[in-house]
Amino acid sequence: MSDLIHYRLEDGLALIGLARPPVNSLGQPLRAAILDACERAAADASVKAIILHGESGVFCAGADITEFGSSASHATPSLPEVLLRLTSIDKPLIAAIGTFALGGGLELALACGYRVGEPKARLGLPEINLGLLPGAGGTQRLPRLIGVEPALDLMISGQPLNAARALEVGLLDRLAGSPEALLDSARELARELIAQNAPARRSTPFANPGESIAADFFSQFLAANASRWKSRQAPRRVVAAVEASCRLPLTEGLAEERALFKQAEASAESRALRHVFFAEREAGRIPGIGSDTPLRKIDKVAVIGAGTMGGGIAMNFANAGIAVKLLEVKGEALDRGLAQIRKNYEISVKRGKLSDAQLEQRMALLQGTLDYADLADADLVIEAVFEKMEIKEAVFRRLDEVCKPGAILASNTSSLDVDVIASFTKRPQDVIGLHFFSPANVMRLLEVVRGRETAPDVLATTMKVAKQIGKLAVVSGVCFGFIGNRMLEPYSREAHRLVLEGATPAQVDNVLTGLDLNMGVLTMLDLAGVDVNFLVRQSNLAASSHDASYHIVGDELYKLGRYGQKTGRGFYVYEGRDRKDDPEVPEIAARVAAELGVARRDNISNEEIHDRCLFMLINEGIQLLDEGIALRASDIDLVWINGYGFPAHVGGPMHYAETVGLDKVLAGIQRYRKELGAYGEMWFQPASLLERLVAAGKTRIEKI
Structure with missing residues (x-):
């Protein structure tokens, strides 16, 4: 038997303990070991019931995320294959859930006929947070167990249920009195089932899950959430899979779920969210700081x-x-x-x-x-x-x-x-x-x-x-604005300048929100305060010798006391919560452009807005990495996702640059350096690291 499994027999019970620390992630070796152990118990005539549990108390946190996107994710035995076999074992199979059963871990528990949890256990299907959907039967077995609406809520939210709520909705069959009593409770249930000659699985409460919802439930659900989900496809795939559970037999529904999972796994959305997942874990690793670094007491x-x-x-x-x-x-x-x-x-x-x-x-x-x-x-x-x-x-x-x-x-x-x-x-x-x-x-x-x-x-x-x-x-590291606000400056600069050149605030912002940013940069400036932005720019200018006439429109708004939402007017007009275009802003821009001799255009394209705002944001981030202000590109992504509303499912500006192509980012900067005359010469200077990366044929942003 594998070292990943502890197998023991107790008076007709086979106890199978998962032993892959720290969280029993279901990589291929553990999947194979679980299958072997369950086959052994199924073939042993002396075994009347099987208990699956976590050897260290933790049941299972789900799949091995490092396998996603690689052949190992589907290597034999795949998780769907293992779970399908578990559902066919003709002996009661009980999941004893300690600490948590998440993602594939909960799907493992769903493949068991019965489930016992400890009082503080958490049960959930958080795959949506990685741009995925449950791919080992969760979208098919859960609606049949607890109903369509609670199952869909669990998958769309990605948030776990506590043990009491899991018991209430029928996800758990029994609660142990304490973590220490979990295995005893599972043993007690197993012996009751044996004594009753109970079936290997209880009949599902929602054998035909579609009967519990209205005919137009799924179309209404999609319509109600469309604006919140924006371009994200993972929630829509979850809905499609759950809808399949309502119209297809289990076997066919599992096949449709698997096809949807593979689409999600291969998507740019999932790659971006997996990048963010690993970035968060990497952010705490600091050169020169280790587990042996002493800590000061903070009481x-x-x-x-x-x-x-x-x-x-x-x-x-x-x-x-x-x-x-x-x-x-x-x-x-x-x-x-x-x-x-x-x-x-x-x-x-x-x-x-x-x-x-x-x-x-x-x-x-x-x-x-x-x-x-x-x-x-x-x-x-x-x-x-x-x-x-x-x-x-x-x-x-x-x-x-x-x-x-x-x-x-x-x-x-x-x-x-x-x-x-x-x-x-x-x-x-x-x-x-x-x-x-x-x-x-x-x-x-x-x-x-x-x-x-x-x-x-x-x-x-x-x-x-x-x-x-x-x-x-x-x-x-130390520099003006650190990571986030230093990158905000060129991003904001191009938005200001584009308005000066003839774009409307709404056009600039709509290009950015079209990429699923929470808000456009000019809306953000109105929210933060035009006055605050003005004062920060003045501080920044004091530290540089650059001409900064690009923000003249913002200066004019500041002079007029138009500080944004708090005064009811900024780049937009605000009536309560409603934001409206302000025809005076283009007039102000046209006037000051004429004073500065800046040519205005009526045909500024969305592509130009995208490239000038985002490529200069990216360029500054690459420069920060080169200077050592940021430790790694993924740290920059975390700052912009969590501080400035850059969409996680796009992966942050550095990951987005890799998706677009570093060569295209460099070419765009070089293009506008030529096309924008003296302004382009001043501001569109490619980061040296970007030039080196492209020259070396690199597709990832890293120090070289």
Whole structure:
């Protein structure tokens, strides 16, 4: 018997323990071992029932994702083949589900005749998060077990059910009293089934699942979700497969499911989402930082500034059960900040995401103060004051005086030089940038900015803290804007310039949302604030000698007090939640273009908008990689997916560039460098790394 399986006999029971740590992923070797063990039990006349369980407590997290897209994914025995055989074994087969049964792991459990779970077990089919659908019977067996609508909800959401809910909907047959009692509960069920001479499988409650839904259910479901799914095909394939379960016998439905799975596995959408999956796991690997790097103890946290950003940052720690002191310079500002935090929690209570008791528990972890001396015992202090260097300087000089030795001093700056900020202290090794994205209590991304003198244990500690508070941390080096905002500048620049040259804001934004970005860049500027963008640009210009007349339209809007959504006018007009085109913006653009001598055109193509905005965004990202600001291309993708709404199913801007072709990106930049005259000569300079990659025939973005 394989080392991947622990097989033992107990009074007529065969216990088959999956032993492929850490999560029993169903790669080809484990699939073969499961099949061999089940065949052995099926052929043994002394075995009256079979229990399948996780040897270490964990049942199964699903397929081996590294196999997807390769021949190993379908190597004999394939998972569908294994599960089909399990369903034909004429002995009760019980899945004892510890910790979780996800994806192929749940499909394995569905192939068993009976299922027992521990109280904290989670059961789900998250394949949609990888651009896939359940491909080993999940779309066919689950609707027959629990009905079409709950089955479809489980697959489309990708979110697991807890054990109690799984029992309620019929996904589990029994709940064990504790994780330790799981196998005993499975044994008890097995002996009951043997005593009752029960069938190997219970009859399915929804043998004809289509009978439980309206005739137009699937067409209505597709129509209701079309705008949310945009161009994504994985949810549509899930619907198609579940619909097949309603019109086809099981065997034919399984064949249709398999064909849909193979389409999904080969799709660009799934390749992109698998890229993101592995990128998230790679982001925490930092050269020079290992498991042996010591960590500093973080029990007490302080946040300076109780505004929208500071309050949101404080909420992250309170949500994780960590005490926070929130400092403001004026009592009314502190009271206002704490009141806003309570209001945010009250909204969560109304939505059923928090209980009243949880609200009070979290508020009790938040202590307001007006005195820097109260921060003396803080292990981590995060500054979230206004984005001006002189204000940051005053804060950090004061922190240097009052904070204990070894305290980590972090700045939430979105663009300023962390090394300069560190120089305001006598402990630059303890200073780091922690750039939260707004709203800080919602947005998942955290840019961790490693200063020139930031100590390794400070970096390692903040990466751990980020995980504790539910953030996806991406390390950046020091430069203006770090990874995200530095790349935003050329992206925003081209949008501004295209409006100056004759494109409308709506045309520019529609090209970008056509790629499934959450919003176009000009809509994003209106949301963030035209005034905020103006001030950031002014800071950036102070650090460069470039002519920046490209953003003259934004300057004009700023002068007119048109700051975007908050004032009701920016690049668009806003009436409540409705955004409308503003005929004055093209007029402003035409006037200032004439003043600058910029030729306007009526025929700017969507292709030009796409290439100028996105290729310059990509080019800047490649330059960041070459400079060592970003550790890897996939880190850049994570920043733009989680901080700026770039679609995960497109894979982020760097992955998208690889999909388009690096040679095409370079050719596009070179084309506009020639066509746009002096403006092109100034701004359309290909990154040296991009030129080297193309010259070397590379198709992936990597340092060479």
